Structure formats: C-alpha cells, structure tokens
Amino acid sequence: xxxxxxxxxxxxxxxxxEAGAFRAVDNSDKKKFYAxxxxxxxxxxxxxxxxxxxxxxxxxxxxxxxxxxxxxxxPIGFDAYGLPTENYxxxxxxxxxxxxDRNIVKFTSQLKRxxxxxxxxxxxxxTEEGFxxxxxxxxxxxxxxxxxxxxxxxxxxxPSCKVxxxxxxxxxGKCDICHSDIVQKSKTVWYLRITEYADRxxxxxxxxxxLPNIKQQQINWIGKSTGAFVNFTVKETGEKLRIYTTRCxxxxxxxxxxxxxxxxxxxxxxxxxxxxxALDAYREVCAKKTEFERTQLNKEKTGVRIEGLTxxxxxxxxxxxxxxxxxxxxxxxxxxxxxxxxxxERDYAFAKKFGIDIIEVIKGGDISQEAYTGxxxxxxxxxxxxxxxxxxxxxxxxxxxxxxxxxxxxxxxKMKDWAFNRQRYWGEPIPIVHCRYCGMVPVPYEELPLRxxxxxxxxxxxxxxxxxxxIDSFVNCKCPKCGRDAKRETDTMPQWAGSSWYYLRYIDxxxxxxxxxxxxxxxxxxxxxxNGGMEHVTRHMIYSRFWHKFLYDIGAVxxxxxxxxxxxxxxxxxxxGEKMSKSRGNVVDPNDVIDVYGADVLRTYVLFMGDYAxxxxxxxxxxxxxxxxxxxxxxxxxxxxxxxxxPKLETSFHKTVKKVSDxxxxxxxxxxxxxxxxxxxxxxxxxxxxxxxxxxxxxxxSPFAPHLAEELWETLGGEGLCALAEWPTWDxxxxxxxxxxxxxQINGKVRATVELPVDCPKEKAIALAKADARIAGQIEGKxxxxxxxxxxxxxxxxxx
RNA sequence: GCCGGUGUGUCGGAAUCGGCAGACGAGACAGACUCAAAAUCUGUUGUCCGCGAGGGCGUGUGGGUUCAAGUCCCACCACCGGCACCA
Numbered sequence: 067x068x069x070x071x072x073x074x075x076x077x078x079x080x081x082x083x084e085a086g087a088f089r090a091v092d093n094s095d096k097k098k099f100y101a102x103x104x105x106x107x108x109x110x111x112x113x114x115x116x117x118x119x120x121x122x123x124x125x126x127x128x129x130x131x132x133x134x135x136x137x138x139x140x141p142i143g144f145d146a147y148g149l150p151t152e153n154y155x156x157x158x159x160x161x162x163x164x165x166x167d168r169n170i171v172k173f174t175s176q177l178k179r180x181x182x183x184x185x186x187x188x189x190x191x192x193t194e195e196g197f198x199x200x201x202x203x204x205x206x207x208x209x210x211x212x213x214x215x216x217x218x219x220x221x222x223x224x225p226s227c228k229v230x231x232x233x234x235x236x237x238x239g240k241c242d243i244c245h246s247d248i249v250q251k252s253k254t255v256w257y258l259r260i261t262e263y264a265d266r267x268x269x270x271x272x273x274x275x276x277l278p279n280i281k282q283q284q285i286n287w288i289g290k291s292t293g294a295f296v297n298f299t300v301k302e303t304g305e306k307l308r309i310y311t312t313r314c315x316x317x318x319x320x321x322x323x324x325x326x327x328x329x330x331x332x333x334x335x336x337x338x339x340x341x342x343x344a345l346d347a348y349r350e351v352c353a354k355k356t357e358f359e360r361t362q363l364n365k366e367k368t369g370v371r372i373e374g375l376t377x378x379x380x381x382x383x384x385x386x387x388x389x390x391x392x393x394x395x396x397x398x399x400x401x402x403x404x405x406x407x408x409x410x411e412r413d414y415a416f417a418k419k420f421g422i423d424i425i426e427v428i429k430g431g432d433i434s435q436e437a438y439t440g441x442x443x444x445x446x447x448x449x450x451x452x453x454x455x456x457x458x459x460x461x462x463x464x465x466x467x468x469x470x471x472x473x474x475x476x477x478x479x480k481m482k483d484w485a486f487n488r489q490r491y492w493g494e495p496i497p498i499v500h501c502r503y504c505g506m507v508p509v510p511y512e513e514l515p516l517r518x519x520x521x522x523x524x525x526x527x528x529x530x531x532x533x534x535x536x537i538d539s540f541v542n543c544k545c546p547k548c549g550r551d552a553k554r555e556t557d558t559m560p561q562w563a564g565s566s567w568y569y570l571r572y573i574d575x576x577x578x579x580x581x582x583x584x585x586x587x588x589x590x591x592x593x594x595x596x597n598g599g600m601e602h603v604t605r606h607m608i609y610s611r612f613w614h615k616f617l618y619d620i621g622a623v624x625x626x627x628x629x630x631x632x633x634x635x636x637x638x639x640x641x642x643g644e645k646m647s648k649s650r651g652n653v654v655d656p657n658d659v660i661d662v663y664g665a666d667v668l669r670t671y672v673l674f675m676g677d678y679a680x681x682x683x684x685x686x687x688x689x690x691x692x693x694x695x696x697x698x699x700x701x702x703x704x705x706x707x708x709x710x711x712x713p714k715l716e717t718s719f720h721k722t723v724k725k726v727s728d729x730x731x732x733x734x735x736x737x738x739x740x741x742x743x744x745x746x747x748x749x750x751x752x753x754x755x756x757x758x759x760x761x762x763x764x765x766x767x768s769p770f771a772p773h774l775a776e777e778l779w780e781t782l783g784g785e786g787l788c789a790l791a792e793w794p795t796w797d798x799x800x801x802x803x804x805x806x807x808x809x810x811q812i813n814g815k816v817r818a819t820v821e822l823p824v825d826c827p828k829e830k831a832i833a834l835a836k837a838d839a840r841i842a843g844q845i846e847g848k849x850x851x852x853x854x855x856x857x858x859x860x861x862x863x864x865x866x
Numbered sequence: 867g868c869c870g871g872u873g874u875g876u877c878g879g880a881a882u883c884g885g886c887a888g889a890c891g892a893g894a895c896a897g898a899c900u901c902a903a904a905a906u907c908u909g910u911u912g913u914c915c916g917c918g919a920g921g922g923c924g925u926g927u928g929g930g931u932u933c934a935a936g937u938c939c940c941a942c943c944a945c946c947g948g949c950a951c952c953a
Contacts, residue, residue, distance in 0.1 A: 279870055279947085286869065286949055293953080311953060324953090367951085393951045403953045411867090412951050480952055600947075674891070676878055681946085688878065691891040694906095737880070740890035747890090809886040814934045816886050854933055860885045864933050 067781055069700035069774060071664030078776040079181055087789050088132075088183040090139035092586055099136040100590050101128045102569055102629070104598035104606075105143040105190075108169035109150055113176045114646055115654045115684065116638045119672040123597045123635060123733055125182050126673070129769035130730055132183075133793035139590055140183060141572035143190035144170050148561045152492040156524050162492045163520075166193055176656060180665050181772055183789070188575045192564030193492075197571060199515035200581040201563050202497045204613060206508050207620055209498070213259045216506075219485070220353075223251035223530055230489050230530045250353060251530070256487040256496065256557065260612045264288055264479045267611055276632040277679075280603045287604040289480025294464055296404065296473035298323060300331070301376040301385060302338060307331060310399030310478055314467065315459035317381045318447035319406040319427035321417065323388045324369065326396040327352040332372070341373040345390060352392045367393060367416045379404075380472035381463075382448070391416065399478055408433045484609065486560060491524045491533040493558030501545035501552040510546050518558075532556040565606055566613040569593055569628060581622065588624045596629040603634065633733060636680040638672065643683045654684050666771035667693045673735035673770065695743050696774055699767065702749060702760060703781060710754030717803055718748055719759055723796040726766050735770075742766060757782060762794045810835040811862040812844045820861075828855040835861040 082088060101124040106117055121142075128140040146166045155162045170191065177184065190197055208214050222231040226246040230253060260267075268288050271281050293312035300307055307323065325331065327349045336342055348370045369391030376385050393412055394403050407417035407424045414437035417424055424433055427447045431438020444453040449466070453459035467473030487496060497509035497516040509516050519540045524533050534540055534556040545552035567581070573590045574582035598606075607629070614628040639645060640652025647653065659668045671692040676682035722745045729738035745763070749755050761782050768775035768788050779788035802824055808831065810818045818840045822831055832853050835841055841863070848865040855861045 282870055283948060289949080289952070291952070309953080313953085391951095393953095395952075398952050405953090410953075412953080415951095478952075480949085604948080674878090677880095680872085680879095682878060685878065685892070688892045695891085697906095736878090737890080740880075743890055807886085811886085811934075814932095819886070852933055854885090856885060856934095860934080862885080862933050 067700045067703040067778065069697055069777075071666060071773065074777045075179075075181065075665050075773045078773045079178060081776070081787070082181075082183070082789065083186075085787060087787055088138075088140065088185050089187060090141075090185045091137050093589070094137040096135065096137035098139065098590055098594075099128070099131045100139045100592070100594045101131070102140075102572075102593045102596045103142070104602060105145050105565070105568060106173060107148055107150075108144045108146055108166060108173050110154060110165065110169055111648060111653070112169075112172050113656055114638075115656050115659065115668070115672060116646060118180060118656050118668060119638050119678075120597070120599065120635050121177075121182060122669060122673055123633070123678060123735070124595060125669075126730055126735065126769040127595060129183055129772065129789060130727075130793060132789065133765065133768065133791060135792075139188075139572065140185060141188045141190075142177065142182070142184040142186075143188075143568060143572065144173065144192065145561070145565050145568070146170065146191055146193040147493045147559075147564060149490070149492075152490060152524055155492070161520070161522075162524070163193075166191075179660055180656065180669065183772070188572050190568055190571045190575050192494075192568065195515045195517065196576070196578065197568075198494045198518075198564065200571065201494050201559065201567070202509075202514050202516055203511065203581065204567060204617065205494075205559070205563075206497055206511065206514075207622075208258060208616060209508050211616070211620065213262065213616065214486075215257050215259065215483075216254055217257060218252055219255040220250045221253045221255065221485075222248045223253075224248055228526045228528065228530050250355075253530070255485050258484040258486045258612075260484045260609070261479055261481060263612050263615055264290065264481055265477075266615055267608060270611065270615070270627050274627050274630060274632070276603075276629075277634065280600075280607075280632055280634065283600075283603050284608060287481060287608060291478050291480075293476055293478065294460075294467060294473050295400070295476040296380060296467060298380060298404065299378045300335075300388075301378050302374065303335065305331065305334075307377055307388070307402055308400045309402045309404045310476060311404055313406065313409070313460070314473065315444065315447075315450060315453070315456065315463045316406040316409055316427050317379065317404065317463060318450065319408050319425045320379055320382075320384075320386060320404045321407060321423040321425055322386050322405045322420075323377045324391050324394045324403050324405050324413075324416065325372075325388060326394045326401040327390050327392055328396040329390070329401045331375075331402075332390070335375060339372055339374045341370070344370050345372065348390060355392070367391065367412070367419050369393075369416065369420070371420070380470065381466070387422070389416070389420070397482060398480070407437065409438055411437045411439065413437070481608075484612075486563075487557035488560050489526060489530050489532040490558050491518075491521065493560065494518070494563055495534065496555045496557055496559060498555040499543060499545055499552045500555060501548060501550065503550060504545055504547040504552075507545055507547045507552070513546075516554075532558060534558070562606060562609050566610040567617070569596075569610075570617075570623065584624070591623060592625045592627060593629045595631045595633070597633045597635060599637075600634045603632070607632070633679070635678055636676075636682065638675075639681055639683040641684050641686060646684075659689070663689060663693050664773075666696055666774050670696065670739060670770050674739045676736060678733045678735055692739075695739075695746070696771055698750070699742075699746055699763065700774060700778070702746060702755065702763070703778065705749065705754045706757050706760055707754040708756075710756045711749075711759055712752050714803065715748060715752050715755065715759070717800060718745055719762060720796040720800040723762065723766060723794045724798075724801055727793070727796070730769065739770065764788055765791055765794050806858045808835070808858065809860050810838060810841055811860060812841065813864055814862060817841060817844055822858075825857055828857065831855045831857070831861055832863070835863070 103121045103124050128138050132138050151162045151165050154165055224231055268290055291312055293310055294314040295308055295310055296314060297306040297308050369389045372388045375388050377388050378385055405413040407413040408426045409428055425446055426433045427444060428442045429445055430440050430442030441456055444450040444459055450459050464475055495516045495518055499507045501507050519537050521537055526533055527535050541553050543552055543554050570582050574586045577583055610628060615626060617623045618626045642652050644650055656668060671689045674692055722741050725741040726738045761784055764775045764778040772789055776788045805821050805823050807819050808822045809816045810820055818838045820835055820838055832855050845865055850863060851866050852864040
C-alpha cells in the first residue's frame with residue numbers, strides 16, 4: 067500500500083472529529099477509564115518534542131482502553147496563568163490575555179496535528195472566568211474552614227525588579243530574571259494550612275499506586291519526624307524554653323542550648339540581657355543573609371552567648387548557657403534546641419569553637435576526636451545508664467518526662483505551610499476585602515468570579531506591590547459585611563492554584579452551578595492513571611492532593627485521593643545530550659519532524675527511543691528506523707495471500723499480541739514497538755501473510771501510529787474506525803512453538819544447541835544433548851560428574 | 867551528609883522467579899540497483915588469537931555463592947535525581 071502520510075493524516079484527523087470518536091460519554095453504563103496528563107503551560111515558544119513524549123503514554127493507554135471497550139476520558143487543557151506571559155507582556159506591551167489566547171491557538175493546532183485522541187469538547191483554561199471562579203470558590207471554602215491565615219514573613223525581594231520572588235526563582239541568592247542580589251524583606255504573606263493535612267497526605271500514600279520513587283519523594287517532602295518536646299526553664303525568669311528533639315534519651319549530655327536569632331525570648335527579655343547590643347548586631351547580620359546563605363553547609367559555626375539568661379536542664383537540674391546561632395532555624399521545631407555536642411556533629415563543632423563542655427552519654431566513639439552519632443550503651447545518664455537500645459532508652463525517657471510534666475512525645479514535619487500569594491497581575495485575584503471595621507471579609511460566593519480587571523500597565527508597584535494596587539476602580543469597594551468603604555486584596559494566587567484541581571473540571575467543564583456535577587464526579591473519579599514529569603511529583607502533586615482532601619472533607623468530591631496511579635516520563639534531551647532549552651538552541655520542534663516524517667513516525671519514535679521513564683537524547687538519524695518500520699509495514703499489504711503465512715508465523719502473532727498488550731500496561735513502549743518490528747521482519751522472511759493477520763497488525767499499531775492504522779484498516783475492509791475496533795486477543799496455548807532450541811553447556815560453557823520438543827523430559831533432553839556430535843566429542847575420555855537439565859532452557863553437563 | 871536510582875557494543879537500548887548477553891533500532895563497512903546520488907534491498911558488525919574449524923576474554927571495580935551470575939551476597943568506585951545546619 068502506498069503510504070502518503072501527508073494526505074492520510076489530515077484525512078483521519080477529520081474523520082475522527084466528525085465521528086466524535088474520542089468524546090467521553092457521561093452517564094454511560096460502560097466501565098470508565100480516566101487518563102490524565104499534566105496540562106501544558108502555553109508558552110510563546112510552542113510545544114517541543116518533550117511535550118509529545120509526556121502525552122504519548124496516556125495517549126497509547128487511552129487508545130488501547132477504547133479498543134478494549136472502556137468509556138475513556140482523556141482530556142487536555144492549559145495552565146495559563148504565570149510569570150513568563152506577564153514578563154512578555156511587560157516587555158512588548160501586549161496584554162497577557164491576547165498572548166495567552168494566541169499561544170493556546172498555537173498549542174491546539176500542534177496537538178491536533180499529532181493526532182492525539184483528546185476530548186476537545188472538554189478543554190479547560192485556568193485563566194478563563196468560568197474556571198477561576200471555582201478556584202476562588204475553593205479558596206473561600208478554605209478561608210471559611212480556617213485553612214487560610216496571614217502572617218508576617220521574610221521574603222526574597224529583588225530591589226531591581228521590585229518583585230517578591232519564590233525560593234525557586236531566587237536560587238543562589240540571585241534574582242532569576244535580572245541576576246541582581248536578593249534581599250530579605252518583611253511582608254504580609256497569605257498561607258494555606260497544608261501542614262494540617264501533613265499526616266493524611268502521608269498515610270494516603272498507602273492507598274495509591276505511585277511509582278516507588280515518586281512515593282519516596284513525597285514522603286521526604288513531607289518529612290515527618292517523631293521526637294519529643296521538652297521544656298527547659300530560664301533560671302532568672304522562670305519562663306519555659308521549649309525545644310524539640312528526636313533524641314531525648316541524650317538529655318543528660320546537654321551542655322548548652324541554642325535558639326534561633328529570631329526567637330521571641332530575646333525581645334521579651336531585652337532589659338534583662340546584659341549583652342543585648344552584641345546580640346542585636348549578630349541578629350542584624352543574620353537578617354541580611356538569604357535563606358540560601360543560611361543553609362549553606364560546612365561553614366564555620368557562628369553565634370553569641372546570651373548574657374543574663376541561664377537555662378536549667380529539667381532532668382539533671384544542671385545550669386547551662388544559652389546561645390543564639392543561625393544554625394537553628396525559627397521555622398522548624400520550636401526554634402530552640404538542646405545541644406548534645408558529644409553526639410551531634412553540629413553541636414560538636416559549636417562546642418569546640420566556643421569551648422563548651424562535651425559529655426559522653428553513649429559509649430562507642432571517641433568524643434575527643436569527633437561526635438559519635440551511632441548506638442551504644444548509655445552512660446553518665448542517671449536512670450538511663452546501662453540501656454543499650456535506642457528505642458528503649460527513648461521510651462524510658464519519654465515516660466519520665468511525662469511523669470515530671472516537663473515534656474511529651476511530639477511530631478514535626480519539614481513541610482511548611484503554603485505561601486499562597488504573589489504580587490503579580492496575571493493570576494487569580496484573591497477574593498478578600500479588607501474592611502477597617504470588619505477585618506478580612508470574603509467576597510460573597512454569588513459575586514464570584516471576582517474578575518481580574520483589564521489593565522494596560524503590568525509593571526509591579528514600588529516596594530513590590532501587585533500591579534492591581536494601582537487600579538483604583540478595583541481596589542476601592544464596599545465592605546460586603548457592613549457596606550462601608552473598603553479595599554480589596556490586590557495580591558493574586560500563585561501558579562499552583564489552578565493546577566491543584568483542574569482534573570475535576572474536565573469532568574464537567576461547562577457547569578455554572580458547581581465545580582462539577584456530583585453524579586459525574588462519582589462516575590469518573592478518581593483519575594485512573596496520571597502521567598507527568600518528575601519535577602511535579604512533590605509540589606504540584608502534594609498541593610493538589612491537599613486540595614482534594616479538603617474538598618473531600620467538605621463533601622465536594624466523592625473520594626479522598628485524586629490519583630489512583632501515577633507514573634512519570636523521562637526527559638528528551640537535545641541531540642547534544644543536554645537538556646533542551648532555547649538558549650542552547652537544541653530544541654526540536656515537533657512541527658519540523660511532522661513536516662518531514664509525519665505524525666505517526668514522530669509518535670512512534672518518541673516511544674521507541676528508549677526506556678520511557680529515562681532521559682534519552684534526540685537522534686535525527688535514529689528516527690529513520692521508525693520511518694522504515696512504518697513504510698515496511700504499509701508495504702505488507704502486497705504480501706497478503708489466501709493461505710499466506712506459516713504455522714510458526716501464526717505463533718509469532720500470538721506472541722506479539724501478548725507482548726504488545728502487556729508492555730503497554732508497563733509503559734514499555736520501546737519493547738512493544740521492537741516486538742512489532744521483529745514480527746514484520748519475520749513476515750518478510752516468510753514472504754506472505756493472511757488478511758486476518760494484517761488486520762491484527764493494524765489494530766496493534768493503532769495506539770502508536772493511528773493514522774496509518776486507519777488507512778490500513780480501511781484498505782483491508784475493516785468495519786468502522788480502527789480506533790474503535792476491538793483490541794486483538796491472544797491464545798496462550800498458541801504462543802508456544804512445538805520445538806525449542808536448547809543450549810547445551812559443558813562445565814557452564816555453551817558448546818552446542820539442540821532442537822528439542824517443548825517440555826522435553828530431563829533424561830531425554832540430556833540423552834539427546836549427548837548425542838550431538840560436538841558434545842560427544844567434548845565428553846569423550848572424561849568423567850561426567852553431574853548433569854543438569856532445565857526444561858526448554860538449558861542442559862549443562864559437568865565433566866572432569 | 868541522608869534517601870532513591872543507574873552503570874551492558876560506536877550510539878539509543880534489550881535480556882533480572884539465575885539458564886545461549888547484546889533483541890529492536892541507529893551508525894559503520896561491503897555488495898546489488900543507478901550515469902550518479904538519494905531511497906530501497908542483501909550481507910557483516912562486542913573484542914582478541916586463528917587461513918580455517920575453532921578457541922580465549924567480555925555487562926563500572928574487587929571478592930564471594932552456584933553446575934550456571936548482567937541478574938544473588940559482601941566491599942568499593944563513578945554518574946544522575948531528590949532532600950539537606952530538620953535538631
């Protein structure tokens with residue numbers, strides 16, 4: 067058959083669209099399958115081949131599921147709020163709305179050209195009123211439920227761009243945009259109380275099927291640690307100084323305390339502290355450091371002793387000094403630690419520098435040389451002396467602390483509350499009104515969406531204010547509660563907002579009464595399979611799991627976890643082996659590939675190029691192999707004969723159907739395609755095949771190269787669309803040949819192979835192996851020590 | 867430092883309930899077709915010794931278990947990803 071991709075690809079794309087072949091059906095009796103891919107950010111550069119790979123796994127699975135009779139929901143949308151569009155607008159003066167619309171048109175045409183089987187009736191755009199209305203709705207629900215709060219915090223601020231930056235945008239202490247030095251600035255920050263869900267985000271992982279490394283990253287991100295809170299007492303004031311520790315059994319080894327420079331106890335005791343000037347000087351130095359500098363490892367420990375305050379160890383009664391040092395963070399635990407220099411490397415370094423006592427409480431190391439962090443017998447520890455097991459000594463100490471009322475078990479998380487505002491224009495307005503009399507008042511639900519006003523100037527204001535702050539008509543409003551003059555919040559939500567719930571909107575994208583109809587949610591949720599990048603398995607996925615759990619708590623969704631299964635693709639690197647980027651100039655544009663080879667070749671190649679989960683470089687010549695594969699496959703129609711093929715070929719078909727079916731489920735597309743290649747190589751050797759076999763081949767090919775598959779299907783007289791034809795099945799009994807080639811080893815080295823019937827009994831196999839001339843020659847004159855035969859695999863004869 | 871992963875020809879990669887290492891594809895070389903090139907087709911292609919039959923070596927390194935190890939065990943090395951002064 068002549069394979070002219072230029073004519074057949076548009077032809078079948080049109081037919082699919084006319085037939086509504088990929089439309090998901092609501093209220094169907096069929097079994098559902100919801101496949102999800104991470105919706106793209108519609109950047110001006112358009113898609114690169116990495117996007118194609120990212121979408122291709124669920125594309126193949128979706129197409130296979132449809133052929134298996136499932137009602138499939140495979141949607142696409144656009145995560146369109148964000149900084150690049152806004153920066154582009156600042157630079158060019160073109161409004162983000164126009165830029166976004168233009169980019170979405172571009173992405174849509176690219177996606178359609180590839181022939182993805184998305185349901186185009188369900189496209190969502192996070193910047194559209196009908197969508198962000200519900201983003202705001204969820205925010206207000208969280209506000210109502212006490213999950214939203216405001217607090218002063220130090221933020222990364224770029225004095226040149228006049229903009230507050232996230233930690234990601236200020237790596238290395240430099241502004242990501244203009245590369246000037248970042249300073250720390252105190253700002254009011256909106257927070258979502260994600261830490262309240264920390265434990266459930268952790269335990270929820272037991273219910274879902276994520277790749278192990280994905281689960282592990284989430285576990286690390288949440289960072290749960292179990293330990294104890296212990297109250298030390300300040301001798302001079304009687305105040306409690308509370309610390310968190312995971313090793314409360316080392317309490318007898320505490321020789322000093324360290325608190326964070328920001329710890330409130332300093333302000334509370336300014337007049338009592340005799341060296342307050344020295345402390346203030348140190349604190350000022352710390353305040354100037356960025357989070358990045360402060361967390362640099364292996365740097366010299368610094369700090370200042372607080373004169374005038376002394377702590378009392380609640381267990382030993384010993385009086386110890388208190389220091390401030392920036393190696394203790396206000397943001398973790400209580401911002402204060404008990405220091406056990408003998409058994410903690412950081413405390414050891416600090417004690418050495420400041421000449422503080424080091425008391426050994428765990429035997430096993432040499433504390434004159436370094437801190438000993440291993441296990442061992444407890445010493446110098448009162449009632450704990452003689453304990454050798456960490457678990458027991460901690461348990462004993464916890465009991466004691468509780469009895470004495472000076473401490474108790476506690477849990478800490480590395481995960482922090484989610485800073486949820488940006489001083490930016492191109493985002494969802496936070497629907498809150500500040501009233502002088504009523505405080506923070508939510509915008510009434512019926513007034514949603516709170517529209518983002520159309521402005522002409524997107525430059526951030528002085529001091530890093532949102533551009534919205536300059537729009538009087540937006541800012542000035544009446545308090546929804548008391549009706550007096552009030553001002554709107556001018557910050558917007560971060561980029562993560564829309565993507566935290568978009569998968570729900572696909573289920574009912576045009577609903578104006580609710581974020582989605584409960585009946586539809588019940589049918590479609592949860593997402594059966596979600597694929598995306600490894601870079602999103604912590605932030606995006608944790609954020610969206612948090613929102614989902616909240617929505618579950620208020621009865622808005624029917625299940626507690628949004629994604630039943632999660633996998634990730636590896637990057638496509640540039641032809642030079644480096645990460646694709648505009649600045650390197652190594653980006654491959656899918657349109658260029660389609661122009662030359664067609665969409666089917668592109669689709670096949672991105673899946674054939676390597677292990678789906680690993681990164682692999684693009685190779686301009688390797689893609690030819692996929693082109694040849696499809697050409698050769700199309701030409702097979704010339705070999706169709708009434709009694710074509712051979713019994714062995716029939717077996718190979720059954721094997722291949724099984725292999726391709728199984729491999730798709732494990733995302734092993736490269737070996738699935740390789741199996742089809744091997745099959746057509748075999749057909750060419752045999753020289754003919756049957757029409758039935760060719761139709762099987764077309765259906766197997768359909769998820770990968772659907773346009774060619776349709777064309778073949780039509781040529782062969784198949785009924786309806788190949789995309790909706792029944793997925794081929796295999797007969798397990800027909801996947802085995804009648805004979806197998808078995809390797810014969812002498813002392814573990816292969817010396818010959820013999821053709822044996824399948825499941826040949828051991829004795830017979832050994833006898834037949836020995837009958838082989840070469841084997842007989844090898845055994846001659848030697849003693850056979852042992853004979854091993856593994857049916858259908860190997861015969862090994864050990865001789866001496 | 868901690869956690870996770872990977873290491874196989876010239877390249878992308880196959881093969882892990884231990885059983886013929888290098889499937890499939892690319893590249894390279896040789897040949898056919900062609901005035902020629904491209905495309906296509908055929909053959910060769912881990913490495914070393916040998917005219918050949920054949921044999922030695924070979925899956926990051928070193929050791930071990932086994933009739934048999936890319937696969938299992940021990941010790942290391944290198945690279946990639948994540949977290950990181952987390953108390």
